[in-house]
Amino acid sequence: MTYAIQAEGLVKHFGDTVALDGVDLAARAGSVLGVLGPNGAGKTTAVRILATLLRPDAGRATVDGYDVVRDAHQVRQLIGLTGQYASVDEMLTGTENLVMIGRLLEMPRREAKARAAELLERFELWDARDRAAKTYSGGMRRRLDLAASLVGRPSVLFLDEPTTGLDPHARGGLWDTVRGLVDDGVTVLLTTQYLEEADQLADEIAVIDRGKVIAHGTPDELKSQVGGQVLQVRPVDTRDRETVAGLVSMVVGQDIQIEGDLVTAPVSDPGVLPKVVRHLDDAGVLVDELALRRSSLDEVFLALTGHRAEEPKPEPELEGSPA
Numbered sequence: 390m391t392y393a394i395q396a397e398g399l400v401k402h403f404g405d406t407v408a409l410d411g412v413d414l415a416a417r418a419g420s421v422l423g424v425l426g427p428n429g430a431g432k433t434t435a436v437r438i439l440a441t442l443l444r445p446d447a448g449r450a451t452v453d454g455y456d457v458v459r460d461a462h463q464v465r466q467l468i469g470l471t472g473q474y475a476s477v478d479e480m481l482t483g484t485e486n487l488v489m490i491g492r493l494l495e496m497p498r499r500e501a502k503a504r505a506a507e508l509l510e511r512f513e514l515w516d517a518r519d520r521a522a523k524t525y526s527g528g529m530r531r532r533l534d535l536a537a538s539l540v541g542r543p544s545v546l547f548l549d550e551p552t553t554g555l556d557p558h559a560r561g562g563l564w565d566t567v568r569g570l571v572d573d574g575v576t577v578l579l580t581t582q583y584l585e586e587a588d589q590l591a592d593e594i595a596v597i598d599r600g601k602v603i604a605h606g607t608p609d610e611l612k613s614q615v616g617g618q619v620l621q622v623r624p625v626d627t628r629d630r631e632t633v634a635g636l637v638s639m640v641v642g643q644d645i646q647i648e649g650d651l652v653t654a655p656v657s658d659p660g661v662l663p664k665v666v667r668h669l670d671d672a673g674v675l676v677d678e679l680a681l682r683r684s685s686l687d688e689v690f691l692a693l694t695g696h697r698a699e700e701p702k703p704e705p706e707l708e709g710s711p712a
Contacts, residue, residue, distance in 0.1 A: 393418040393545050393576035394439060398448035401434050408434040410600035411448070416576055416593075421567065423591030424580045425690065431600040432580035433473070436549045439578065440470045452545055469538035473550045477533050479523035483514050486522060486533060490540040501540075508536040512566065528559025535566065546570065548579045552586060564589055584686040594686075598694045611689045618656045619688065620665065623678035633676070636668045655688070656681060 394416035401409040409431045416422035424432050437443040439450055441461040449456065455463040477486045484505050491501025509515045512532040517525060522533060531551060538546060548567070552560040567590055571577060581587055587594050588608050596604040596611070604611055620641065624633050627650040634652050638645050640661050645654040662681055669676060 391418045392416060393453055394422065394450075394578055396435070396439065396448065396450035399435060399438060399445045399450060400447035401431075401438065401443065401445055407600050409438075409445070409448075412597065412600070412602055414439075414450075414578075414595055414602070416578055418576050419571060419574050420592040421571055421577045421579055421590050423587035423594040424578065424597055425582070425584070425587045425591075425594050425686070426580075426597040427582055430597045432597060433549055435597070436470070436547050436578065436580060440468060440547050441465055466541075467544050469541065469543035469546045471531075471535050471538045471546070471548050471551050473553045477522045477530060477537060480521060482519050482521055483509055483525075483533055484518045487537060487540055490537050494541045496540075504540055508539060512536045526559075528555055528562060531555060531559065531563060532566070535563070539570075543575065545576045545578070548577060550580055550582065552581070552583065560586070584690065588686050596690060596693060603693055604689075608686060611686065612683055618659060618681050618683060619685075620654050620656045620661065621678060621680050621682065622652045622665065622669075622676055623650055625675040625677045629674045632672060632674055633669070636672060636674075637665060640664045640668060651678070655692070 392415050394414060396412060396414040399409045399412040399414075400407075412431065412435055414422065414424070414435065424435065426432050434443065438445050439452060439457055441457050441464050444458055449458070451457065452464045453467050455467070457464050478489070481489065484502075487505035487508055488498075488501045491504050492498065494501075496504065506515075506518075509518050512535065514529060514532060514536070517529065522530060525533065535548075535551065551567075552563055555563065564586070567577060567579070577590075579587070579590060591608065593605070593607055594611060595602050620637065622633050622637055624630055630647065630650050630652065634645055634647055637652055637654050641654045641656060645652055647653075659681055662679075666679070669679075
C-alpha cells in the first residue's frame with residue numbers, strides 16, 4: 390500500500406504545553422484522511438509540521454517519501470496548504486492573486502495567467518475575476534484561497550479546517566470541490582471539528598484529543614466502537630420522559646442520554662427494539678418517535694473523549710520561526 394503521508398511519534402511542545410504527544414498518522418495516496426478533534430487538540434500543529442512550517446521535537450514524518458525536516462525543500466514542491474482563514478490579498482483581484490502565486494512559484498507569466506484562468510473557471514469565480522477580493526463573499530474567498538493552494542498542482546493538499554465560518558451552502562460547495570480533487574488523484578489531509586464534514590469526506594479518520602491519536606479507522610469502523618446503533622425514543626407526553634428513560638435503561642443495560650424529551654442509548658443488539666415496544670405498551674406510554682439508527686461520529690467522539698468535538702479549547706501560541 391502506498392502512503393502519501395506518514396507520521397510516526399510526532400512530539401511538539403510550546404513551553405509547558407504539550408501540543409503533540411506521540412502522534413501517528415498515515416494517508417493512502419489519492420484518499421482523504423480526516424483528522425478530527427476539538428480546538429486545541431493538536432490538529433493545526435500536526436499540519437504545520439507536515440507542511441514544513443514547524444520542526445517536531447521528536448518523531449519523523451514523510452510526504453511522498455520525502456522527510457519533512459531533511460527534505461523540506463522537496464516537500465514544499467509537492468504540497469498545497471489552505472489554513473483556517475482565507476489568506477488572499479484583499480486589494481488584488483481574483484486573477485491578480487492567482488497570477489502572483491504562479492509568479493512566486495517561478496512560472497512564466499503566460500503560464501501563470503493560463504493557470505489562473507483555469508482555476509477561476511473551475512472554482513466558479515470567472516465572473517468575479519476582475520473584482521478585488523475584498524468584495525468577495527466568505528465562500529468565494531475560501532474558494533479563491535483553495536485555488537491559490539492549487540496553482541502549483543500539488544499532489545498532497547493540507548486543508549486545515551477549511552470551512553470555518555462558512556454557511557451550509559458554501560460548505561457543501563467546498564465539499565464538492567474536495568471530492569473533485571480526490572477524483573483527480575490528489576491526497577488530502579483534512580482537519581476539522583465538524584463531525585458531519587469528516588463523515589462526508591474522509592476515507593479514514595484519526596481522532597485526536599489532547600495531543601494524542603485516540604482512535605483510527607473508517608467512519609463505519611469508528612461508529613461500530615460505540616455499539617453500532619442508537620435507540621431513540623420520544624414520548625408523546627413529555628411527562629412520560631422519566632418512565633421511558635427507566636424502561637430503556639432496564640432493557641438496554643447501558644447509560645442513556647436525555648436531551649429535551651428524546652431518550653437515546655447505544656445498542657449492540659437490534660433485538661432490543663421489540664422488547665422496548667412491549668415494555669412501553671405494558672406501561673401505557675405512547676411514543677411519537679421510536680427508531681434504531683447508526684451511531685453518529687459525534688456520539689463516537691463523545692464516547693471516546695467524554696466531550697463533544699466542538700467544545701472550544703485554546704490553541705497554544707506558536708513560538709519561534711517557521712522551519
